[in-house]
Amino acid sequence: LKIVLVGASGTIGKAIVKELGARHEIVAAGSRTGDVRLDITDPVSIRTAYRQIGRFDAVVCAAGRVHFAPLASMTADYYAVGLKDKLMGQVNLVLLGLESINDGGSFTLTSGVLTDDPIVSGSSASMVNGAIEAWVGAAAIELPRGIRINVVSPGVLVESMDKYASFFRGHEPVPASRAALAYSKSVEGAQTGKVYRVL
């Protein structure tokens, strides 16, 4: 399969390359690195990248930013960061990728554990993750040509605990290699409309 991997240079992205790279052709797309430049917050950049890549069988997105801050300091502008980046960035990857994806292809997006296991300062992440998960379920029933869509919801990563441990006290961290298995299940399996929780 020819797999477009957005966020290939990140912690999860690297683990996905390790898991899927041996069996498939990976086109690494990133805002600063990779085979193709792709900024998910910019629809023009997404269109340009897809045009360069040509036809493909799968898109995997392991990218997306949100603003972390205490609820008391959150504003509409801070929420807009996550809505534009991690939410609509991933949605636009799907909407704009539909014309280049092969029959029976798949999209695999990323949410995260905060959907229903919230932490202090994580209200934007919870909002965006909840939106992605519900949207994937809805999109799945309308995609044409046997195209599938799933979302992986990983817990906090072992590899990120040096940065995030104080936010995620009591959370059981997950190795990126375990999260990568869920992306494999989505891309190489046949399910659609699923949320794969890696906890």
Add this chain to the structure above:
Amino acid sequence: LKIVLVGASGTIGKAIVKELGARHEIVAAGSRTGDVRLDITDPVSIRTAYRQIGRFDAVVCAAGRVHFAPLASMTADYYAVGLKDKLMGQVNLVLLGLESINDGGSFTLTSGVLTDDPIVSGSSASMVNGAIEAWVGAAAIELPRGIRINVVSPGVLVESMDKYASFFRGHEPVPASRAALAYSKSVEGAQTGKVYRVL
């Protein structure tokens, strides 16, 4: 209790007035009708309304629009309608209401059955409902002064079936009076961070 009811003139709003109006003081807020003008898509309008109302014990929101259309015709702009209106409109009601709500007060928002029971043309509603439900869970753990927050997720209403039946085939419609009970539970109970599904 002094309860600010946004969307009091709608089908659910009227049922909430019937359920809660006999026991409490209802301040009806709406974009075109009610005791106070309040347009949830406009933060200035929300601030102005709250200033007119003074202190209160609860906000109930039964308002919020999204764009319904087949996935193939959905664009970022159409998704922006729901993100600005039903999602950030309700979030802003909470963020901007925090300074006027009394200790131990409550916010009750509205999502809907499409979060995890999607229909064709409803992908924006699913997105927004999923976002609200997850956000409410996250906001609940950060609200100060004993302030609570919940969300009611009603199924399609009996009263709306003449308009929506063809979109919701097979869905069991719910009388607005049953949905109103969930708002009562949220306002008059003591729970927080809950999604009340009225199915």
